[in-house]
Amino acid sequence: MSSTAGLDRRTRRRQETIEEILEVAIELMETEGVAALSLSAVARRLGMQPPSLYQYFPSKMAIYDALFQRGNELVRDAYRSAYAEAGTDDQLELNLIAATAFCRWCLEHQVYAQLLFWRTIPGFVPSPEAFAPAQESIQDLRDWLQATIDAGLLHPDAAGDEGIALYTSMTAGLLSQQLANEPDASFEDGRFIRLLPVVLEMFYQRYAPTRG
Amino acid sequence: MSSTAGLDRRTRRRQETIEEILEVAIELMETEGVAALSLSAVARRLGMQPPSLYQYFPSKMAIYDALFQRGNELVRDAYRSAYAEAGTDDQLELNLIAATAFCRWCLEHQVYAQLLFWRTIPGFVPSPEAFAPAQESIQDLRDWLQATIDAGLLHPDAAGDEGIALYTSMTAGLLSQQLANEPDASFEDGRFIRLLPVVLEMFYQRYAPTRG
DNA sequence: AGGAAAACCTAAGACCATTAGGGAAGTCAA
DNA sequence: TTGACTTCCCTAATGGTCTTAGGTTTTCCT
Numbered sequence A, B: 001m002s003s004t005a006g007l008d009r010r011t012r013r014r015q016e017t018i019e020e021i022l023e024v025a026i027e028l029m030e031t032e033g034v035a036a037l038s039l040s041a042v043a044r045r046l047g048m049q050p051p052s053l054y055q056y057f058p059s060k061m062a063i064y065d066a067l068f069q070r071g072n073e074l075v076r077d078a079y080r081s082a083y084a085e086a087g088t089d090d091q092l093e094l095n096l097i098a099a100t101a102f103c104r105w106c107l108e109h110q111v112y113a114q115l116l117f118w119r120t121i122p123g124f125v126p127s128p129e130a131f132a133p134a135q136e137s138i139q140d141l142r143d144w145l146q147a148t149i150d151a152g153l154l155h156p157d158a159a160g161d162e163g164i165a166l167y168t169s170m171t172a173g174l175l176s177q178q179l180a181n182e183p184d185a186s187f188e189d190g191r192f193i194r195l196l197p198v199v200l201e202m203f204y205q206r207y208a209p210t211r212g
Numbered sequence C: 001a002g003g004a005a006a007a008c009c010t011a012a013g014a015c016c017a018t019t020a021g022g023g024a025a026g027t028c029a030a
Numbered sequence D: 001t002t003g004a005c006t007t008c009c010c011t012a013a014t015g016g017t018c019t020t021a022g023g024t025t026t027t028c029c030t
Helices: A002-032 A039-046 A050-055 A060-085 A091-108 A110-118 A128-150 A161-181 A193-206 B002-032 B039-046 B050-055 B060-085 B091-108 B110-118 B128-150 B161-181 B193-206
Strands: none
Touching: A002 A039, A002 A060, A002 A110, A039 A050, A060 A091, A060 A110, A060 A128, A091 A110, A091 A128, A091 A161, A091 A193, A110 A161, A110 B161, A128 A161, A161 A193, A161 B110, A161 B161, A161 B193, A193 B161, A193 B193, B002 B039, B002 B060, B002 B110, B039 B050, B060 B091, B060 B110, B060 B128, B091 B110, B091 B128, B091 B161, B091 B193, B110 B161, B128 B161, B161 B193
């Protein structure tokens, strides 16, 4: 027992350090810019020497990768809990609630959003593991659209490839414009992001159940 | 005359060097990534020492700024000539032609697109001069939408702030998704960008002239 | 041809990521 | 408790980055 307890303690401390590194990395990216992350600055803030970080991550890209995965998990958790806690059975309203939670999270975590959806870090390619939760999110969206179709509120094409591409493009477009042109606006006041209900409405119009 | 001719020659050579620097910078960004631009690499390819570049640009950010301005001018020229050369009077078709030219140019000049629409270079803020042509483009869009309204094909709200925000967000969304997820696809095959006529159609639906 | 200006250089400072290798501390088994 | 092993963190060093300072060479006009 004591042997595993010791091991646990060690791995727990290690895990804590890893968390700290990621946390500091996010903070620095918030002030300096996502692509301007400096391992030296991270080490400095942790009271370490830069090479010590290599005990925890094999490279700077590995830190980006860990954050990519974490961000995907966090945003997924965010919209899933919003969805789960919604007090309604209206599938259309549920979609809006989930989309709102998703976009709100992105605005409140712009560093993650940049990492996840723009992928502009030179040389960074997310690993399959890090990418997995993103595919989960796509599947969630597909499931919800399918549920909306099953409820007779959308045309079956809405959950097809074109529907998904349209849905993600329209929401990503609002986010993209908001982040690039008015990053400091709130979710409510943002000139672009406040159009989220509008674009969903447009999507519903295009995939109205009676269509075709 | 010879005095001004000599001066011209000198300034012309200088201008040529500036062009070369910008050209090489774009090429390097295409292969290495936009944020990974290295002045040393630019100098190397030009057969110069890095400090010599400071004769032409006061900083790396100034190069980004020049490219930001140039990109805005180039994309503006691209959609304007497509618009001018279109052999139709149908305002809706003209809009599609201009939007297509715009998006196609962005796909063919992804480095510029990243610089112009995502603005993820840490520390880079475009100067007012560099930003001016971008505002011109917004004005062009507004003018065209207004022309479409005047032709009785759109509701007056289409050229309002919400209309513009919607229009730019929807096209930017397609571009954003295409660039991030499928950057190598052609304009015709791109899973996202090929939906451009679809989103324009949705826009027309929302701002149908009979609405309200 | 002389003088000014532009173009380019070297040297240096202050950063950066990363590798190599060593020492100190914690942990485990005997 | 002691010896061994692992983890953690360090210093030193390599080779890269942007940028400034200051000097030299080339170009050009009078």
